[in-house]
Amino acid sequence: MIWKIKVKDIIAKRHMKIEDDYYTETINLHTGTYKVIDNVFHVKISIVYTDNTIIVGGVVKGKIERPCDRCLETSILELEGTIEGIYDLESEPNFKDSEIENLKNVIYYKGEVIDLEERIIEALVVSAPDVFVCDENCKGLCQYCGENLNLHPDHKCEKMEEFSIDPRFEKLLKLKEKLSNN
Structure with missing residues (x-):
């Protein structure tokens, strides 16, 4: 699958770009489960390997059907999320020193495959508003x-x-x- 990338391939290439579509009929957000328009989100990801760290960045865009929180009519909500993640392949988490300044999007990782689908979904969930209004004059x-x-x-x-x-x-x-x- 395109969204599962082998760590050894990333290390060998040092830099990768992926531009493709992520297909799903529905998406689960913190406010509910919604239908994805045309069953697709457009994704652009850049992956860089440096100093035992894999840096993932990009964007995901798409539209969902969601009821308006004022009038309850189904409307189109455009989502645009920022994909980001830092996979530290060498270090171990230091839970004694877990102050806010250390809470960067660092994933301490020892596996052989990185699943980018997790970052795509995370970006969509974070970008979704808590309250959606079909029109500001609703x-x-x-x-x-x-x-x-x-x-x-x-x-x-x-x-x-x-x-x-x-x-x-x-x-x-x-x-x-x-x-x-x-």
């Missing part, structure tokens, strides 16, 4: 009945009347009504 849903306010901008909800007002806010409501009448 009006969302009516908080009382769930009507999509983008489709019905003049929506007046009858159910709003049914909800009783919290007695702690009755005085504020009366003040608001009084101010709006002036």
Whole structure:
């Protein structure tokens, strides 16, 4: 498979470039599982070997279908992630000295094959936003009945009347009504 690279090949070539497509129907992100548009992400990776270290860098781009967090309509989200990793082939992790300054993206590695698919997925997960809005002007849903306010901008909800007002806010409501009448 193209995404599994033998360490000995990287050492022999010292520098490699890979530009190819990563195929998958869905992707699991921290906010859910989503359909990948055209089942493909475009990947460009550069791999360099120097001083018992393999440095991996690149980008991954693609689109997924994801529901908007305001109106729940399915929309297209473009993802662009940065692929990065440093495979240290010589050292061992020093857990006694694990301060933030030492938490670089260093992978202490003793295997024979590097699986770049892990770095691709990591880049996509990190690039995905926690909150996705289909449009910055998305009006969302009516908080009382769930009507999509983008489709019905003049929506007046009858159910709003049914909800009783919290007695702690009755005085504020009366003040608001009084101010709006002036």
